[in-house]
Amino acid sequence: MRSTHGYAAFKPCGCLVACTVDGPAHRKAVARFVGEQVQLGYRIERMEIEAIRPLIRRCRCGAKA
DSSP: OOOOEEEEEEOTTSOEEEEEEOOGGGHHHHHHHHHHHHHTTOEEEEEEHHHHGGGOSOOTTSSOO
């Protein structure tokens, strides 16, 4: 079964910095990813993969995401 959701990490300016696919086969890796992003101070959202894809671009504040 294909994964339909993932976790996205957002900078304070609202731009995406990282994402990962959520799936039962990778629970430990997903948990590690989410924990690392939270420690870096990023906001985490669980979203549909198709909603994450268009967010992959340059950061609005000018820094490369």
